Amino acid sequence: MESTDVLILGAGAAGMMCAIEAGRRGRRVVVLDNAARPGEKIRISGGGRCNFTNREAPVERFLSQNPRFAVSALSRFTPADFIARVDRAGIAWHEKTLGQLFCDGSAREIVAMLTRQMAEAGVDLRLGRQVGAVRRDGRFIVATDAGEIAAQSLVLATGGKSIPKMGATGLAYRIAAGFGLAVTETRPALVPLTFAPQDLADIAPLAGISVASRVSLSRASFEEGLLFTHRGLSGPSILQISSYWREGATITVDLARDASVGAALKAARATGGRLDLATALGRHLPEKVARMVLGRLGLAGRLADQPNAAIDRVDAAVHRWQVTPVGSEGYRTAEVTLGGVDTAGLDARTMAAKSVPGLFVVGEAVDVTGWLGGYNFQWAWSSGWVAGQVA
Template identity: 55%
Template sequence: MSHSSSAFDVIVIGAGAAGLMCAAVAAGRGKRVVVLDHNDQPGRKILISGGGKCNFTNRTVTPAQYLSANPHYATSALKRFGPADFLDLMKRHRIAWHEREHGQLFCDNSAADIVAMLLSECGAGGVEVVLEAKLGAVTGEGPFQVATSRGGYCAPALVIATGGLSVPKIGATGFAHTLAGRYGLSVVPPRPGLVPLTFTGADLDLMRDLAGIAVPAELRFGKTRFREALLFTHRGLSGPAVLQISSYWLTGQPIMVNLLPDLDANARLLERKAARPNAQVETVVGELLPARLARALTERAGLLGRPIGQSTNAALAGLARLLSEWPLVPAGSEGYRTAEVTLGGVDTAGLSSKTMAAKSHPGLHFIGEAVDVAGWLGGYNFQWAWSSGWVAGMSV
């Protein structure tokens, strides 16, 4: 199958959240659009998200929830197409949803409803979606030529919506980063984000002993803090608080863990020392934390099996610091295999925040996870997909 340059106005590479949104919006403006994807079904990352319910956005979206070398880049797109706009679209398609903690919004029924909605919007505009199209060379510059296993395509506008490197099992690649380089655009070095952290040595031994325990905690790296659940695993730490802080963590640096964020741990231990001097220290700590965790940390502080009344105030202060300011230095992360997002990507310095187009190549657009914009856990990355896709769809 071969297409002449007059067949399409826009080629979108990537049938994910950002790509389908862009295609639908552009087609709604009368553009002739084709979407190319190497997978055998569209929206694969949407379908596996949120436990199959798709955490499609968040009530509290602002630029502050996004990481980028240019923290202001996402502002325009988020203002022009925000959570309320996406909810309006869902309302038109009668998709029921509900809100969970921290403003997270999920489908009542299935993530498949989101994919069906996007495909319906694309269908209404006559978008051609070509699946199992293995990509070949991308050449030209208005018009762009795209060679695939399903034939060649040509159009004056090209939108790259192929995502980042996270979740390679669904076909994630570095295609967008490589293509950007070919067109002279810089790429902020990518790394896994929203990812479990791994440990070695004594810390790993401890975490393996504690595997399966989940507790509310506050994690801090520099000035950034997240208070959510922390989960001990056989490889290290996971849970929402860990995934959040992982996007800010820098290799070789410690993260600070506060297991008792609503309590003055030292004051509590001293109060119990006065009130219950014969109680063992791990028993007192076990009033605040799961027994296995209480025992492990008491042992690490050198107070296991000791009555609290016979423990010095200095020793108890050391235990209190462990409970509220536990410094842990991860060895690394679990990598792109389990990362929910890719940090870094096409440098926004070379892109227009008003159109998502390359400043040096006005017909070439980059959107979604391919760009150096990554959000927090909780629907923020899908909102960036909708917002950046909408902006590009309005400008091609």
């Protein structure tokens, strides 16, 4: 039987970071992944340019049953630490809105940096490998399609259930549960929301149109773009709110967050009342969206003919549009999985399982989920780094 010091299941962001750090400590490290290439989620992220971190990563922008759990790892390996690695690798990058950092070129540069650093650290990367049963008999014994491997330390870095066409299976949850670790409820997160047929009748014709929006649910609110789709709503603001949404909940959408539509229409009525209402509203919204809003209200005609009550209805429909999704597009398009291995069973300083010596869980497999904007990659780098210091 083959043996190694550290066996890492998963060659994604967290797994590769952990492998680099463990290898640099002189540990013999083997990384297994069922994909043909490492870092597939990195490769497709950010439109192919990889939103590899955010300028800041406050713990308030992470969801978990224990939100404070992430503090230790995020403070020990920070966004500045990863940016420094990117700079040393000569990868050019730029900052977009809200502190989001992207490669100037291709996301493949980040993958190449990580694979090169693994090779330099002596890590044995094996792709296209299938993992079977896992047991512990003094050491961890992992069955693979190429034979069994024994390891002193086992790191679960296979991610969650999101994007199954890329090989996501929830393997980490099954292995963790097999060793007695609790797994919280898992759900698709950062995912487009879908709507019932009666709502889609108005929304679907707007597919492809985007607006600057504010989307709110309870105390969560995001001011980013919104995109109409054939199935419902998407765009950054919707992806963000999806992590907080639950079945039956109603979200409030401001379709023109940078305007005060009611006040603007009343002012326009005083100076140009002969203007058509749809034309006047079209100054603040895309024309098709304006006509959708007015169609739902049953309003038409000249602006001059609209009483204050009618304009107030338009203002409410634009700034406080309330819709109730019936679901999401699911793991097929979800960027991440919400929930995972319960942090109560893990050491926040090392990502080690408290009840299973030598077992570690990192990245998306853990019940820590970041906002859109580079936060989930930063959690992968940080959790992989701390585990790599001790695995």
